Amino acid sequence: MAITLLFAVSALTFGAMNVLGDPLFNILGPIARDTGNPKSVKLIEKAKNDYNLDKPLPVRYGLWVSGFVRGDMGVQFSTDGQPPVTELLKERIPRTVTLLILGQLIAVLVSIPWALISASRADKFVDRLSTATTFMLVALPGFALAIILKYVFAIRLGWFPLTYRALDPLRTRLFQMLLPGFVIGLPAAAIYQRLLRTDLITTLQEDFILMARSKGVSKPRILFKHALRPSMFSFITVVGLTTGALIGGSIVVETVFRIPGIGSTLVEAVLRHDFPVVLAIVMIVATAFVLINLLIDVVYTIIDPRVHR
Amino acid sequence: MSELQTEMRQEHQPLLEVTDLRTHFRTERGLVRAVDGVSLTLERGKCLGIVGESGSGKTVLSRSLMGLLPSSNTVTSGSVKFEGKEILGLPSKQMRRLWGREMSMVFQNPMTSLNPLMKIGQQIAEPLNLHLDMSRADARATAERLLRDVRIPEAARRLDQYPHELSGGMRQRAMIAIALACGPTLLFADEPTTALDVTVQAQILQLIGEQRRDRNMSVVLVTHDLGVVAGHTDEIAVMYGGKLVEKAPTSVLFAHMKMPYTMSLMRSIPKLEDPSHTRLATIPGRPPDLVHPPKGCRFAPRCAYARDKCITEEPPLRQAEDPNHSYACWYPVGSPEFNQREAELNSGAVPVTLEAR
């Protein structure tokens, strides 16, 4: 199932990119049209050969797939000193993954206590205030949040560094990713909070919560021990689905905080029509998406003994 | 007053003493008078049955007594004394010391009242940890013993099972085990058998009865089924529309019921001697609107024996021949007006026009 999906995604992307654009032009620029000049013609021939452009589309797709599964994602179109796609992504993916994990961690760690507080005081002032806050976080465009947080916490207060610096040691770089992590994590936290709050409120009306109260279980313990776990299902589903959306969010964050990850690489590659890069990133994101959702299925079975694999 | 006297008084003090309890809910429609001036007492070791249709306020009554209702939107007044101490209106922080330890509750639906994601053993151990400060191992051992007490087979294995792995009857037994864990003096059982099939029903009631006797525990058994309470209670209180309408020792009630409502409840009990597929007599009409309750007797609109007085004047709770028997009816069973109407009804001379009034 997952494999079929990945094939479909790759075939569609591959097809679209080759049909909608002119790879030769994207590789060579104006030289591709400079057919009167023997120097240019030589380059055109070479590029056609290097990139298999003279072969029919299905053959090229087959070559690409066989390369991809062997870990060879081709060569960047803009080759002036650029490493092969695999090397490029090897360098950049860990940064985005770190950023996303940090963002998700922040989102989950922020949203759970937040939802518990809100749900236990449903429709009271604290809950209303937090509802307003979540709406604001969700409605605020990512770049605006990025700029606001950066201005307040990095420039005004100076608590966080302004920018990512690849030369720094790992711990420093993790710290540099913290504020970007919040930019990614907070809007997600707001969504998770809304969802978890609603589910918690529903759960809190369940009979077994009343039962727990009648046993003399304290309110915080009821929330944590009894209400939280049964309320986590849509939460977990959405955490899984959101990972895809967060990659979108990382585009903005990576740009604002100068983190050379795959988000910013994707934008740049799209602008440059650098199809091998776009294709590789699309495939990696799709694969990650599939894997995460498989993982989510496993998490379900851990959380709920009634779910059988 | 001497110390001895004080002690004596405590000995003779009822476990639970309820005076003019009112529980009202604020809703968008208005104030719902779910419990509207109920007084009753419960002695140690006794079993009180609270009977009524759904919507009569019996569940709200039991939860008010235990203090389990959510504080927002709820207005309570009157007095609930547990072991002589006022507990009505205590914050849940203080109630928590009583809950599970002094009083506990068995709920109606064992399917939904057990935490589906927690092992049975943990659910039993939880109050043991909380109230008795038991170690994990002790709590586990106690839990196993409790499961055996409620006659769950393979108790040790059950400890590590989840509720969905147990049958309905076993779940209800497990719930009883949880409720009994800390040895409460008062057990509320809210429709404990409604969700179970008939053979299991009897076993569960028997179990509650045994445990009551073994532990010298008081039980409040809430049910809509007069048949259920018949063999298992010492006293029965019948509720209608948030009010107590008849109260008597069980044997007295069944022998001399006064309220036409109680009689109707009686008629809706399936009897073993009935041929199968006999249609049970149901009470026509619906329970009263508790936001705008009828002016007179609340049952009057549905009562085939009601007269004008019933509609305009609310009957007070009166004592019957037996001093422990009280009822609220202008024309009780056996009164001349009742008998006259009964004769008319049997002859078909008076059409039964209900609700119209």
Next chain:
Amino acid sequence: MGIKERSTQRRRGVAFAAAALSLALIAGACSSDSDTEPVGTTGASTDDTTTVTEVAATPVDGGTLRYGLEADVDGLNPTTSALSAPGYVMGYAVFDTLARVAEDGSIVPYLAESFTPSADFKSWTVKLRPGIKFHDGADLNADAVVKAFLLQQGAALVGLAVRPFYPETDAAVKIDDLTVQFNQLDANRYWPSALTSQLGMMPSPLWLDAAAADPTLNQKPVGTGPFMFDSRTADNVTRFVKNPSYWNGTVHLDAVEFYPVPDSADLLDLFNNDGLDALHTTDQTAIKDLKDNGTVTNLLDDTAEESFQMINSQNPPFDDVRVRQALAYATPKAKILELIGLGVSRPADQMFTPEDPYYNSAVKQDADQPEKALPLVAAYCAEKGTVINPVLNQPTCTNGKVNMEYQFTGPSVVGLRTTEIFEEGWKVAFNITRDEVNQQDHIQQNALGQSNVLGWRQFGAIDPWADSVWLLCRTVGAISLNWPRYCDPARDTILLDAQNTDDPAKRVEGYKALAQNMHDAYTYIFINHTLWTNSFNANVRGTCDIKTPEGVALKCTNAGTSFLNTTWMDQ
């Protein structure tokens, strides 16, 4: 390779600075973004300046200079990479050029020891200083110079700017181990200025060979310069470390790190919050802030480029001078200067700044007279209004107005606002179809002549002869560097004469005539002189102390870039 520039995210003002001089650059590009360039009415800056009468303190060794740039670069291979403005800043750290511009504007030998012309000024003999080594230990010798030159001449795109001036064979010939003879197609008395930028940058021959096999090495340059490549994380930081055996004096800094920061507000934030020690920008808002900041040393230079609207004269209707003239008249230049500029850079009327000896004060850019546009367009449309404009694939005129495409780079808010202001003026006589494209397509379509009108930046060569690469008939072709595709043999004559006279007065006369000729052709609508700054925090010193081994003081900013040979940091 190619005309492609790394369109890193949102890059504003990524001009491929038209370091025309180097002849190397094709991508002199720049985009309608250029109009977002500061424009302004007040004059101020010329070359260097605003600097620094600092007390001659003793330089301190050590420290890492963090230098912010507007964009990252791809390759830094002078023989194959089209260097952008940020590319030059980085390039000058690792490469030395054969010649440099002295403080007085003259061209002096740097890696070279001397330049000697032949009698007809078609050949120049370059003698190298002995004993200079590349970072990888290779010797700087004639072979290295010839190899670099021939590679660049042959390079597909970078070579486009070289080939028009040199014979196909024997353009560079080794005479002896330290002597190379360069042969040109035309006589040129001012040729050595060609060696002050990309063409003059000397890369290691060993590295060139290695990079030919592994192009990723293009990002790890090896030269003779004051700094050696250390490490690079694309789009984040490129680090160079001190060349301990630099041939021309001691290098004080331990290292220099270049940070590409496409957003100029970010760039300034980093600079102001101790994230950077130096920056290079052409953003007018940033420059205004930097000028107001008393503690910052600003090396300002507006001679390096002009911003203008450029018309492709190849296709109808702009093959008719009346239409081009009408567009100039209708151009709301004053409004652009007022609304988009912030009084930071100066308005331009031609490719020379007023301080330039070749400035022709009689030449004024026609604009802001929309009433004069109307009769021109009316006459054209009456005559040729049904001809097809191949760019739009529409008739040249509709309802008495000329149909045109205006191309600008996006996505950019400033670009869009600027476009709207231009349209506001032009629409009296033109129906404008907008074409918003990315930077790369913008440059490519322009190179292929697939547009009508667009914003651009170039000119400002160290010596004006080098700007002829944009102007000669011979650079019109399938891929044109003469972007407007405008060929005027009379202009060619002016250009070739002006570079072959030793009479300064005649030369001045020649370039004044050129300014008039360009004005009359109406292929460029000059807006302003692009202002670049290289700004340094107060603790950065010595940036302007560079001298040749002979002791000639060198100009400390050249074509908008700076040099870090003698820079040091007060700890």
